Amino acid sequence: MDKTxxxxxxxxITKTFGPVVANDHVDLDIRRGEILALLxxxxxxxxxxxxxxxxxxYPDEGQIFIDGEEVSIRSPKDAFDHKIGMIHQHFKxxxxxxxxxxxxxxxxxxxxxxxxxxxxxxxxxxxxxGFVIDPDQKIYEMSVSQKQTVEIVKVLYRGADILIxxxxxxxxxxxxxxxxxxxxxxxxxxGKAIVIITHKMHEVLDLSDRVAVLRKGQYIxxxxxKDTNAQEMTDMMVGRSVSLNIRRPDxxxxxxxxxxxxxxxxxxxxxxxxxxxxxxIRSGEILGIAGISGSGQxxxxxxxxxxxxxxxxxxxxxxxxxxxxxxxGKDPLEIQKLGVALSFVPEDRLGMGLVANxxxxxxxxxxxxxxxxxxxxxxxxxxxxxxxxxxxLEVNTPGVSTMVRRLSGGxxxxxxxxxxxxxxxxxxxxxxxxxxxxxxxxxxIYDLLNRQKEAGVAVVYVGEDLDVLxxxxxxxxxxxxxxxxxxxxxxxxxxxxxxLMMTRLGGGKELA
Amino acid sequence: MFDFVAFIPRAVAQSIPLLFGSTGExxxxxxxxxxxxxxxxxxxxxxxxxxxxxxxxxxCGTADNMNxxxxxxxxxxxxxxxxxxxxxxYCFLTVTLRANQNVTGLAMTTFGVGFGNFFGGSxxxxxxxxxxxxxxxxxxxxxxxxxxxxxxTGWFGKVFLSYGFLAYTAIVISLVAAYILKRTRxxxxxxxxxxxxxxxxxxxxxxxxxKYVATCVGCMIAGLGGLYYVMDYxxxxxxxxxxxxxGWLAIALVIFTIWRPDVGIVSSILFGGLYILYLFxxxxxxxxxxxxxxMLPYIVTIIVLIITSMRNKRENQPPASLGxxxxxEER
Numbered sequence: 128m129d130k131t132x133x134x135x136x137x138x139x140i141t142k143t144f145g146p147v148v149a150n151d152h153v154d155l156d157i158r159r160g161e162i163l164a165l166l167x168x169x170x171x172x173x174x175x176x177x178x179x180x181x182x183x184x185y186p187d188e189g190q191i192f193i194d195g196e197e198v199s200i201r202s203p204k205d206a207f208d209h210k211i212g213m214i215h216q217h218f219k220x221x222x223x224x225x226x227x228x229x230x231x232x233x234x235x236x237x238x239x240x241x242x243x244x245x246x247x248x249x250x251x252x253x254x255x256x257g258f259v260i261d262p263d264q265k266i267y268e269m270s271v272s273q274k275q276t277v278e279i280v281k282v283l284y285r286g287a288d289i290l291i292x293x294x295x296x297x298x299x300x301x302x303x304x305x306x307x308x309x310x311x312x313x314x315x316x317x318g319k320a321i322v323i324i325t326h327k328m329h330e331v332l333d334l335s336d337r338v339a340v341l342r343k344g345q346y347i348x349x350x351x352x353k354d355t356n357a358q359e360m361t362d363m364m365v366g367r368s369v370s371l372n373i374r375r376p377d378x379x380x381x382x383x384x385x386x387x388x389x390x391x392x393x394x395x396x397x398x399x400x401x402x403x404x405x406x407x408i409r410s411g412e413i414l415g416i417a418g419i420s421g422s423g424q425x426x427x428x429x430x431x432x433x434x435x436x437x438x439x440x441x442x443x444x445x446x447x448x449x450x451x452x453x454x455x456g457k458d459p460l461e462i463q464k465l466g467v468a469l470s471f472v473p474e475d476r477l478g479m480g481l482v483a484n485x486x487x488x489x490x491x492x493x494x495x496x497x498x499x500x501x502x503x504x505x506x507x508x509x510x511x512x513x514x515x516x517x518x519x520l521e522v523n524t525p526g527v528s529t530m531v532r533r534l535s536g537g538x539x540x541x542x543x544x545x546x547x548x549x550x551x552x553x554x555x556x557x558x559x560x561x562x563x564x565x566x567x568x569x570x571x572i573y574d575l576l577n578r579q580k581e582a583g584v585a586v587v588y589v590g591e592d593l594d595v596l597x598x599x600x601x602x603x604x605x606x607x608x609x610x611x612x613x614x615x616x617x618x619x620x621x622x623x624x625x626x627l628m629m630t631r632l633g634g635g636k637e638l639a
Numbered sequence: 640m641f642d643f644v645a646f647i648p649r650a651v652a653q654s655i656p657l658l659f660g661s662t663g664e665x666x667x668x669x670x671x672x673x674x675x676x677x678x679x680x681x682x683x684x685x686x687x688x689x690x691x692x693x694x695x696x697x698x699c700g701t702a703d704n705m706n707x708x709x710x711x712x713x714x715x716x717x718x719x720x721x722x723x724x725x726x727x728x729y730c731f732l733t734v735t736l737r738a739n740q741n742v743t744g745l746a747m748t749t750f751g752v753g754f755g756n757f758f759g760g761s762x763x764x765x766x767x768x769x770x771x772x773x774x775x776x777x778x779x780x781x782x783x784x785x786x787x788x789x790x791x792t793g794w795f796g797k798v799f800l801s802y803g804f805l806a807y808t809a810i811v812i813s814l815v816a817a818y819i820l821k822r823t824r825x826x827x828x829x830x831x832x833x834x835x836x837x838x839x840x841x842x843x844x845x846x847x848x849x850k851y852v853a854t855c856v857g858c859m860i861a862g863l864g865g866l867y868y869v870m871d872y873x874x875x876x877x878x879x880x881x882x883x884x885x886g887w888l889a890i891a892l893v894i895f896t897i898w899r900p901d902v903g904i905v906s907s908i909l910f911g912g913l914y915i916l917y918l919f920x921x922x923x924x925x926x927x928x929x930x931x932x933x934m935l936p937y938i939v940t941i942i943v944l945i946i947t948s949m950r951n952k953r954e955n956q957p958p959a960s961l962g963x964x965x966x967x968e969e970r
Contacts, residue, residue, distance in 0.1 A: 181841070182843075183840075183841065183967065184967075202843065203840060203841050203842065203843045204843030206843075207843055213841075215841065219835070219837060219838040219841040219842070220835075220838060221830070221831045221834045221835050221838050221839075222834065222835075222953065222959065223830075223834060223953050223954055223956075223959075224827075224830070224831065224834070228827055229838075231824075231827075232827065232828065232831050232838070232839065232842040232844070233828065233831075233839065233842030233843040233844045234824075234843075235824075235843075236824070239822075239823070240822060240823055240824045240827065265953070267953050396951060
C-alpha cells in the first residue's frame with residue numbers, strides 16, 4: 128500500500144451552524160495501516176468533522192481528497208462509494224429489524240432481497256475478524272456491545288476501508304473494550320485506515336499510532352503517539368496546563384446517612400431490576416457505583432429519590448443525631464426537603480432534570496418555584512442563581528436567557544449539577560455526571576463533587592469509567608444484574624477485579 | 640337462523656372502502672407519516688371520481704354512447720389524481736416544511752370533507768334535481784359489473800363472485816403491499832425510514848423520496864376507497880356526508896391489523912360486518928340500540944390496542960418515529 132498519499136486528506140474544511148463555527152479551516156490527514164486518535168474537548172468539532180466525511184453534513188468550505196483525488200461527499204451514500212464507514216456514538220440501528228436487515232439496509236442492488244445470502248456473507252466477515260453475532264437476532268434483544276459489533280460488521284459489509292469510530296468504548300466494559308481494540312488492531316494490519324474519537328487518554332496511548340488535536344473547531348496539531356503523553360495531549364486540547372490527577376481527600380467524619388436494606392424493585396413489565404440490594408451511604412464520602420449500564424443503577428437512585436416503586440426492602444435516612452426516617456412511602460418532594468438531591472444525567476442528557484426549551488434561569492426555577500407565598504413566581508433568585516452557576520462552573524453560554532437545548536452536552540451537565548449542588552443537599556446522587564464530557568469539564572465536575580464531600584455531603588457517583596471510579600470514590604459498590612456483586616475500597620481495588628465483578632456475581636472465573 | 644349468505648356480501652361490500660383506506664394508511668404510516676387526513680383524502684377521491692364520471696356521462700348524453708373503457712377510466716384517473724394532490728399537499732407541509740403531522744392531517748380531513756360536500760352540492764345544483772343527490776347509474780353499472788358466473792353458482796357465487804372489480808383490486812393491492820413490505824428491499828427501506836429516519840439516512844436511503852412516495856401512493860389507494868363507496872356500494876349516488884366516519888374506521892383498522900395489510904383483508908370484513916350487524920339483529924324500533932351496535936368496531940379496536948400494549952411485543956408496536964418529522968442537520 129502506498130503510504131505517502133494519505134487515504135483521506137482534508138484541506139481547509141469549514142462548517143458553521145448559524146453563528147457557531149464548528150470547524151474552522153481544518154487540515155487533517157488519515158493514512159492507511161494506521162490508527163489515528165482524534166482528540167478535543169466537547170464542542171471542539173471532532174464529530175462534526177467526521178460527519179462531513181460520512182456525508183451527514185456538507186462542508187461550507189474546503190476540499191476533501193481521497194487517495195489524492197478531490198471528491199465531493201454529499202450524502203452517506205457517497206461516503207460508502209468512497210469506502211468510508213462511520214460508527215456513530217449513538218448507534219444507527221433499527222431496533223425491530225434483525226442484524227442482517229440492518230446490515231444490508233440502504234444497499235441498492237437489483238433483484239430480490241436475499242437475506243440468506245447476506246447472512247452467509249455476514250458470517251464470513253464475523254469469522255474473519257472473530258466477531259460473534261447471530262445475523263437473525265433482533266437488535267432490541269442485543270447487548271450494547273453486540274449492537275456495536277453489528278455496526279462494525281455493517282461498515283465492513285459495505286467494503287469500507289476507512290473506518291471512523293466515534294467514542295466506541297463509552298458504553299463497553301473493560302473486557303469488551305480489549306476485544307474491540309484487538310479487532311481494530313487486526314484491521315490496521317489489513318491496511319485499513321482507522322480514526323477513533325475518544326476522551327480516554329489511556330486508550331489513546333494504548334491503541335493509536337498518531338494523535339491529532341482539535342480545539343474550538345481549529346486544528347491544533349498532530350504527533351506520533353509514542354512521542355507524547357497524556358499530559359501533553361490534554362494541555363494541547365485545553366490550551367493550557369491542566370492537572371491530570373483526580374484529588375481524593377480523606378473522608379470527612381463518615382457517618383451512615385442513608386441505609387439501604389434488602390431493596391427489591393421490579394419494572395412495570397415485571398422484570399426484576401434490583402434484588403436484595405443492601406449498602407450504606409455515608410456522609411463526607413464519595414460512594415461509587417459501578418456496573419454495566421442497565422444493571423439497576425437508575426432504579427436504585429430513583430428508589431432513593433422516591434421516584435421508583437419498591438417491591439420490598441427498606442431505605443432509611445439517618446439524621447446527625449442517629450434518628451432514622453423511613454424514605455419508602457414518602458413522596459419525592461418530602462425526600463427532597465430532607466436534603467436528598469438527585470442529579471441524574473440520562474442517556475439523552477436532557478430527559479430528566481432540565482427542560483430543553485426553557486432557558487437557564489427558568490430551569491433553575493424548577494427547583495424553587497414552590498417557594499414563597501405569592502401567587503407570582505420569584506424570578507429574581509433563579510436568575511441570580513443561574514448567573515452564579517454560569518460564572519462558577521464556567522458554563523459556555525451566550526447568557527442565562529439562552530435555551531438549554533442550545534448548549535453543548537458538557538455545559539448542560541454543568542447547569543444540572545450546579546443547580547443540584549446549590550440547594551445545599553445532605554445527599555447528592557449523581558449518575559453519569561461526566562458522560563460524554565471532555566477531560567477539562569470532567570475535572571471541573573470531579574472537583575465539585577470533592578468539594579461537596581469535604582463539606583460533609585454524602586455523595587453517590589454512578590459512573591461508567593472504571594479508571595475514574597477507582598481514582599475518585601472512597602468505596603465502590605459493584606452491581607451486576609441488579610444485585611450487589613461486592614463492595615470494594617476505592618484506594619486498594621484493582622480494575623480487572625472490579626471489571627469481573629461487573630460481569631459475574633462476586634467476580635468468579637468465567638465459565639468455559 | 641342467521642343468514643350468512645345474505646350477511647357476508649353485505650359485510651364485504653361494507654369492508655372494501657375500509658380496506659383501501661387502511662392499506663393506504665398503513666403504507667403511509669410505515670414511512671413515519673401519521674396521515675390523519677385519510678378521511679378527507681377518501682372524500683376527495685370520491686368526489687373527484689364523481690366529477691369525472693358526471694362530466695363524461697353528460698358529454699355522452701345517453702348510456703348507449705358511453706365507451707365502457709372510458710367510463711371506468713375517467714372516474715378512476717380523476718380519483719387517483721385528486722387523492723395524489725392531497726398526498727402531495729400533505730407531504731409538502733409535513734416533509735418539506737416539517738409542519739406538525741397531526742394538525743396538518745386533521746386540517747386536511749376538514750378540508751377534504753368540505754371540498755367533497757361543496758362540489759357535491761354544486762353538481763346537485765347543476766343537475767337541478769329535486770333530491771339532494773346525484774345518481775350516476777350508467778357509470779355505476781360499469782363499476783358494479785360482476786363475473787358472469789356469479790348469478791349461476793348459487794351461494795358460492797353470492798359470497799365470492801358478486802363484487803365489482805374494485806373489490807378484488809382492494810384485496811390484490813393489500814396482498815401486494817404486504818409482500819412488498821415484508822419481502823422486498825423497498826419494503827425494508829420503507830420500514831427503516833418509519834422506525835428510525837436518522838439510521839436510514841446514515842445508511843444512504845433517501846428519506847424525503849420514501850416519505851413522499853409512500854404517502855402519495857397511500858393516499859391514492861385510500862382515494863380508491865372513496866371511489867368504490869360511491870360507484871359500487873352506493874350505486875353511483877353521491878349525497879353529501881353519506882360517506883360518514885368510514886375514514887376514521889380505516890385508521891382504526893390500521894391499529895387493529897398491527898400495521899399488516901394482509902391481516903387487513905380479514906379484519907376489514909370483520910369491521911364491515913360489525914358495522915352493519917345491527918341490520919341483521921332484531922333491534923326493534925329503538926334507534927339508540929343501532930347506534931350502540933355501530934360502536935362495535937371501535938370497541939374492538941380499543942380491545943386490540945389494550946392487548947397489544949399489554950403483550951408489549953416490539954414487532955406489534957407502531958413505527959417508532961411515527962408522527963415525527965426528520966431533519967438531518969438538526970442539533
